[in-house]
Structure formats: C-alpha cells, structure tokens
Amino acid sequence: MSEPASLFARQRPRLLRIAHHMLGNAGDAEDVVQDAFLRWHQADTSAIRTPSAWLVTVVTRLALDRLRALKLERKNYPGPWLPEPWIHGANDNPAPDAHAERDRALDYAALMLLERLSPDERAAYLLREIFAVEYGAIAEALARSEDACRQLVHRARERLGKGEPRRHASA
Secondary structure (H helix, E strand, O other), X not given: OOHHHHHHHHHHHHHHHHHHHHHOOHHHHHHHHHHHHHHHHHOOHHHOOOHHHHHHHHHHHHHHHHHHHHHHHHHOOOOOOOOOXXXXXXXXXXXXXXXXXXXXXXXXXXXXXXXXXXXXHHHHHHHHHHOOOOHHHHHHHHOOOHHHHHHXXXXXXXXXXXXXXXXXXXX
C-alpha cells in the first residue's frame, strides 16, 4: 500500500465518524468519505502540509454539500425524517453485545440533538466539541472567519441547551 493510501486508511474511521455525525446516515457518510478518497487520490499529496486537516476539510465540505442537497429531498418527503443510528462494525467497537443496544441508543440520541442545528452550526459544533479541531481549521473548512465559526459554535451550544427544535413541523 502506498504512503498516501495508508495515510488515508488510518484517517478513514475518523472521517466516517465526522461524516456520519453531520449527515445522520451511514450510506451518505460512506459516499462522502469515498468521494474524499477520490479527491485525495487525485491531489498532489506532496504539496499538502497537514494531510489530516486537508481530509477533514474535504469531508466537511462534501458533507455540507450533501446536507444542502438533502434539504431539498427532505422538504418533499411525506413523513418525519429520522436519522439512522450508526451500526458499529466489529473493528470499530469491540465492546461486548451487552453494550451494543446502549451504544445505538446514544448514537440515535446524539443524532436527534444535532437535527436541531443548521448544517453549518452542526459542522462547526462537531468539529470543535467532538473532534477538538481548532477554530482556525474550522474556519478554513467552512470558508468562514474564525469569529464567525466561534459564533456558530456558540449558537449551536445555546440551541442544544434550550432543547427547542430548529423548526416546527406542520400538522
């Protein structure tokens, strides 16, 4: 395996978690990470100073693009949209079966909370609070200023703290 391919393979689980937390769908997360792999394969990796930051940026932007496309699809969807829980593979979660149900319930609860956020708030919040990414890198990934990203994270914390949905569904 070449060095760029092995570097991507090491980052893949993290990229999948980022994409899944943003999208709420394992299939879409896999698609985004696969698209990121294709872009990584086509890029001049020797010119990339921080490969992990580059990959997080690409996955974040691809997930945001997918969220915007899904927004249109969900508008026309007849029923309530619910995110699907992440099904951990054998290599992702070596915990005994007794913990599997709890893990799924926690994943689902986290996804339901994140549905309260706009796509940009979700991306900024996840990158900062879950993956401890610095504001400068978040700003680069979202193509915004650092102050705007700080504000996005602040608004996301407030919205999650209030417990109110982002929008109310009509009857």
